[in-house]
Amino acid sequence: xxxxxxxxxxxxxxxxxxxxxxxxxxxxxxxxxxxxxxxxxxxxxxxxxxxxxxxxxxxxxxxxxxxxxxxxxxxxxxxxxxxxxxxxxxxxxxxxxxxxxxxxxxxxxxxxxxxxxxxxxxxxxxxxxxxxxxxxxxxxxxxxxxxxxxxxxxxxxxxxxxxxxxxxxxxxxxxxxxxxxxxxxxxxxxxxxxxxxxxxxxxxxxxxxxxxxxxxxxxxxxxxxxxxxxxxxxxxxxxxxxxxxxxxxxxxxxxxxxxxxxxxxxxxxxxxxxxxxxxxxxxxxxxxxxxxxxxxxxxxxxxxxxxxxxxxxxxx
Amino acid sequence: xxxxxxxxxxxxxxxxxxxxxxxxxxxxxxxxxxxxxxxxxxxxxxxxxxxxxxxxxxxxxxxxxxxxxxxxxxxxxxxxxxxxxxxxxxxxxxxxxxxxxxxxxxxxxxxxxxxxxxxxxxxxxxxxxxxxxxxxxxxxxxxxxxxxxxxxxxxxxxxxxxxxxxxxxxxxxxxxxxxxxxxxxxxxxxxxxxxxxxxxxxxxxxxxxxxxxxxxxxxxxxxxxxxxxxxxxxxxxxxxxxxxxxxxxxxxxxxxxxxxxxxxxxxxxxxxxxxxxxxxxxxxxxxxxxxxxxxxxxxxxxxxxxxxxxxxxxxxxxxxxxxxxxxxxxxxxxxxxxxxxxxxxxxxxxxxxxxxxxxxxxxxxxxxxxxxxxxxxxxxxxxxxxxxxxxxxxxxxxxxxx
Numbered sequence: 220x221x222x223x224x225x226x227x228x229x230x231x232x233x234x235x236x237x238x239x240x241x242x243x244x245x246x247x248x249x250x251x252x253x254x255x256x257x258x259x260x261x262x263x264x265x266x267x268x269x270x271x272x273x274x275x276x277x278x279x280x281x282x283x284x285x286x287x288x289x290x291x292x293x294x295x296x297x298x299x300x301x302x303x304x305x306x307x308x309x310x311x312x313x314x315x316x317x318x319x320x321x322x323x324x325x326x327x328x329x330x331x332x333x334x335x336x337x338x339x340x341x342x343x344x345x346x347x348x349x350x351x352x353x354x355x356x357x358x359x360x361x362x363x364x365x366x367x368x369x370x371x372x373x374x375x376x377x378x379x380x381x382x383x384x385x386x387x388x389x390x391x392x393x394x395x396x397x398x399x400x401x402x403x404x405x406x407x408x409x410x411x412x413x414x415x416x417x418x419x420x421x422x423x424x425x426x427x428x429x430x431x432x433x434x435x436x437x438x439x440x441x442x443x444x445x446x447x448x449x450x451x452x453x454x455x456x457x458x459x460x461x462x463x464x465x466x467x468x469x470x471x472x473x474x475x476x477x478x479x480x481x482x483x484x485x486x487x488x489x490x491x492x493x494x495x496x497x498x499x500x501x502x503x504x505x506x507x508x509x510x511x512x513x514x515x516x517x518x519x520x521x522x523x524x525x526x527x528x529x530x531x532x533x534x535x
Numbered sequence: 536x537x538x539x540x541x542x543x544x545x546x547x548x549x550x551x552x553x554x555x556x557x558x559x560x561x562x563x564x565x566x567x568x569x570x571x572x573x574x575x576x577x578x579x580x581x582x583x584x585x586x587x588x589x590x591x592x593x594x595x596x597x598x599x600x601x602x603x604x605x606x607x608x609x610x611x612x613x614x615x616x617x618x619x620x621x622x623x624x625x626x627x628x629x630x631x632x633x634x635x636x637x638x639x640x641x642x643x644x645x646x647x648x649x650x651x652x653x654x655x656x657x658x659x660x661x662x663x664x665x666x667x668x669x670x671x672x673x674x675x676x677x678x679x680x681x682x683x684x685x686x687x688x689x690x691x692x693x694x695x696x697x698x699x700x701x702x703x704x705x706x707x708x709x710x711x712x713x714x715x716x717x718x719x720x721x722x723x724x725x726x727x728x729x730x731x732x733x734x735x736x737x738x739x740x741x742x743x744x745x746x747x748x749x750x751x752x753x754x755x756x757x758x759x760x761x762x763x764x765x766x767x768x769x770x771x772x773x774x775x776x777x778x779x780x781x782x783x784x785x786x787x788x789x790x791x792x793x794x795x796x797x798x799x800x801x802x803x804x805x806x807x808x809x810x811x812x813x814x815x816x817x818x819x820x821x822x823x824x825x826x827x828x829x830x831x832x833x834x835x836x837x838x839x840x841x842x843x844x845x846x847x848x849x850x851x852x853x854x855x856x857x858x859x860x861x862x863x864x865x866x867x868x869x870x871x872x873x874x875x876x877x878x879x880x881x882x883x884x885x886x887x888x889x890x891x892x893x894x895x896x897x898x899x900x901x902x903x904x905x906x907x908x909x910x911x912x913x914x915x916x917x918x919x920x921x922x923x924x925x926x927x928x929x930x931x932x933x934x935x936x937x
Contacts, residue, residue: 264656268667338584344891356814357892379891388738394675395660396667412667414660415583415653418675420593424738426891430593430653433584456582457653514737 259283268396269409269448280411281448288446288453292439300448301470303403309464310404311475312487312501313378314525319483320345320369320376327480328380331465332451333443335435342462343477344426346377354510354522380477381406381427381462382510382518389419389428398459404491404519405464407449415457424511425518428461464488491519501525543701550923556773561919564912571909574902575650583653586903591895592886596903597651599878600910603758604640604647605682605729606751606877610759611637611689612722613789619708619715625782631929632770633763634693635921637722640759641686643914650906674732681724688718693925700928705935726751733885740815741885750800751877756793758873760786761866766918768859774926777933784857791850794869798843801876821894822884831896832883839875842868 262283267276281298288296325343334340346360350373360377370376387406390398397412398419420428434456446452447467454460465475469488478486489496498521501507505523553561578585588595614633617623649655660666661679670676692714699706730751733742764786770776805823808816820826825833846868855861888894899907 268660271667346891357890358814358817358888358894360892362891362893388736391672392669392674392735394669394673394679396669397660412657412660413654414657416648416651416675417593417653418673418732420590421886422736422738424890426590426889426893429590431582432586432589433582455654459653 310491310498314485316524317485324477327476331476382520385517388422392422413458567912574905591889592897596899599882601647606755607759608640609722625779639918700932741818753797818884843872
């Protein structure tokens with residue numbers, strides 16, 4: 220029997236039957252949801268809200284996710300679900316007087332929290348502001364600055380990330396309760412419960428939330444395998460993410476990655492309920508303020524001027 | 536019972552009856568929808584990155600269309616009130632076509648939400664009982680209830696009247712009136728709640744204003760009925776539906792008042808923002824004049840303002856309002872004007888500049904436009920199909936309905 224073959228531009232010969240088979244499979248693929256149609260799809264679809272699962276169900280979900288991620292990145296990836304500690308309310312302090320705008324916090328955060336490299340996602344935005352300009356008018360800020368050297372004379376820097384508000388507008392507007400404020404003050408997201416409507420992004424006064432507009436991409440050799448379900452585990456396309464005060468670290472008593480990375484010690488972190496914590500010390504010794512106080516969101520993220528303006532952040 | 540149902544559904548065949556023009560139109564609509572599906576497949580595959588939306592402007596053209604269509608849906612009530620409450624006969628005869636438009640518009644609203652969400656497979660999460668709807672905190676939760684409620688009420692009213700007609704009986708006002716009465720506050724509520732969806736956002740001063748809900752209502756009562764008047768003329772011409780001039784001109788009169796109020800509200804907003812000149816007026820500045828040479832929306836909003844003003848001038852003059860040629864020009868101008876002002880002119884500047892002062896200029900991409908046109912195509916198909924299905928019953932009812 221002579222088979223009719225069609226010439227492939229790349230010089231591969233495909234007979235008609237194989238071609239039709241491929242086309243049929245392709246069509247079947249269209250019928251399936253495009254977001255990775257593997258065996259876990261049904262489990263994924265019917266997965267319950269994180270807060271409605273008991274410990275056993277959470278463990279099962281985590282097992283599934285660990286397998287999925289480990290396979291995807293050919294690496295052993297751990298997903299934790301560490302609960303909030305008792306008597307802990309996290310607070311953050313940022314010394315604007317010290318910040319030199321080097322963005323080391325931004326990059327440390329990307330690595331620690333498995334943000335997508337392409338499309339690029341940053342949880343921290345560092346705003347460059349002219350000296351003498353006020354902290355209310357952010358319209359004069361620039362977050363795309365690319366000088367040869369920082370700090371630039373005449374400018375100061377205002378890093379912004381999720382402010383972990385006491386009364387978070389994002390939580391209020393979420394139609395599915397996919398985001399909530401946990402007992403230790405961290406506003407978290409169940410990425411599997413988020414439907415991607417982006418109402419929280421419209422509602423956030425601090426531009427803190429990021430959307431996975433495309434399929435997130437993290438090179439396998441750069442993935443941080445130490446993850447938390449509500450934090451830095453790989454996120455699905457079409458869901459919202461943001462800073463979680465490095466929940467995978469801080470719930471185990473460690474510092475956040477940005478605090479560790481800051482070369483000038485501008486970042487302070489600790490337990491607001493502990494009078495001896497760094498953050499409480501900062502609040503006691505310096506005059507702190509919060510962004511957009513008039514909105515009454517009451518951030519747990521405090522800014523202060525710890526040193527005189529002729530120090531690094533002030534330019535020389 | 537079975538025969539009753541057969542009588543009700545037998546007019547489905549009427550959908551396939553029509554001349555070459557009708558078949559041509561349906562063919563074009565189906566093609567448009569097919570292209571939309573293709574674009575949607577691409578979006579589902581690659582993600583919303585194929586749109587121009589980004590973190591700074593997280594809501595774009597889809598939500599703009601959604602907002603406009605909520606207005607169109609609510610307009611049906613403008614016919615319901617005179618028809619059923621005041622028993623104004625000329626309008627009573629067209630009220631069903633208005634209700635079909637409401638059903639169509641709400642379906643399109645839901646479609647626009649579906650194409651906008653990042654994980655459409657999981658929208659069941661926002662259902663009551665099986666999901667975890669954030670009610671009453673989230674205005675989207677409220678919107679879910681009022682939109683679906685309004686859809687249900689309109690379907691019920693429509694279904695009941697058509698069912699009675701198909702059995703060769705007039706409708707019983709005792710049954711219909713309660714449904715109709717409920718639909719009136721519901722029409723206002725879909726507007727109010729959708730306006731509150733934006734008004735609730737304290738992070739965006741452009742949206743966080745109390746005039747938003749009244750402005751929504753005023754603009755709804757121009758664009759929605761305007762669209763209806765155009766559709767009614769088409770029905771009169773192509774389907775020989777008997778629609779009296781009296782009904783048409785009554786609606787045109789109501790539109791004129793609504794447009795006047797709408798323009799007044801816009802003026803009030805412009806005055807407040809520009810006179811006070813606070814930092815909260817940045818979005819308004821961007822919309823009308825642009826900022827730092829970024830002026831994407833400027834030509835659109837001025838077009839809208841000018842079109843609305845001319846339309847208002849035409850409508851205000853009885854000589855032109857009662858002349859279909861000039862009336863239609865005004866209607867088209869008004870629909871375009873409100874579509875811009877209440878769609879892109881509301882959704883985009885609210886997010887430009889963003890909350891941290893980053894000014895990203897949004898302009899929809901080709902896939903975004905194709906998907907949106909596809910949804911409009913589906914809407915047109917729904918409307919035509921429902922009208923074709925209803926028409927034989929409405930015609931038959933002429934013999935016994937008073």
